[in-house]
Amino acid sequence: MGVSNNITAVLNFIALLCSIPIIAAGIWLASKPDNECIHNFRWPVVLLGVLILLVSLAGFVGAYWNKKGLLALYLFCMAVLIVLLLILLVFAFVVTRRDGSYSVPGRAYKEYQLDGFSEWLRDHITNSGNWQKIRTCLSDSDVCTKLTQNYVTADQFFMAHISPLQASSVRCCKPPTVCGYNYVNPTLWLNPVNPMGDPDCYLWSNDQNQLCYNCNSCKAGLLGNLRKEWRRANVILIIAVVVLIWVYLIACSAYKNAQTEDLFRRYKRGWV
Template identity: 35%
Template sequence: MRATNNLIGFLNFLTFLLSIPILGGGIWLSTRANNTDCLKFLQWPLIIIGVSIMVVSLAGFAGACYRKSFLMYLYLWAMFFIIAALVGFIIFAYAVTDKGSGQPVMNRVYLEYYLGDYSGWLKDRVASESYWSKISSCIRDSRACKRIRRNVGGFPEAPEMFYIRKLSPIQQQGKLT
């Protein structure tokens, strides 16, 4: 039993240490959040995830080290809800993106993605003007379009060369905006 408590305490101490960079990343994003919608969108989930992992890890660590059954029950229930939430998110993400896949296009190396292939919820979110302005802002802020531009001999590459290049889905969407 002592080895089990030591192992649980050690693992929770590691997860506590790993929560520090997550929380730090959220705080770092909040200092830069005035710049873009993408950073504002990501800062609070990172901060909440970092604090949640930190609190649950501390409860597990303290419960294991000091043999406090209340803290261990709290830790186990919190882990249950965290795991259930992650499984729910995975099922939701799979359900809204299940039917969407790239279609081959003649004389193009990349695949074409159609919004109509995805679930109604996702279509409505992406097609909504308020959400699309945030999505397009993220694409612009990532400079995806500038990164895919190439010069050949000091001149912009010909469209034929561009069409045969392998592009990621984000780069494909970026060329349309």
């Protein structure tokens, strides 16, 4: 095996290693309880990571055993995958750029406004067809039940540093603060005498199967959590794609050098 093929084999092994954090990031996103309710968001990163793993493995085999056809296929497929990963990154950055969160006096957690998120993300998640499935999935989870188990007094609840999942789901478990409902427990609230004009104030129900799952604040809370998770995953994906581009460019150069080495050997043997 020539020097250039050795280099290409090493580079493909590095690319193979790069696929591992991509797959891990995808699995992390897919395993989040809120993403379990949004099937379209769960697997694209995992799928891209697996494809990069398989293509890198094919490139390693092609370089190690000097299979030029396999190497050429590797270079083509890897270019396509890198472009797809870049498109996914840019798209995820654009649709998660806007943040609908805002602070509420006397609360350790933030609340969210639906209009504060990108139009595509808002329409894709909260349209009537998708939301009914998501709403059913969220209401079947035990997040709201855990809130009632963990917090007893109003001060404990209002000043708690709630976990990321609960921070988004709490919008579905309680009425918006602006409505002025009186706390009994995290999922049971007394109606105020004069509720504010926010439509969510009239959608809230103490029925544990209803709560605020139809509220805009619940939808916005889910979008807020999705945004946080994708922004975290994007950091790993950006590092991985930079390394992949670097590896790919060097692999292209090594492939050309391997072609030159092969041509030179054939010339010395009198084949050309």
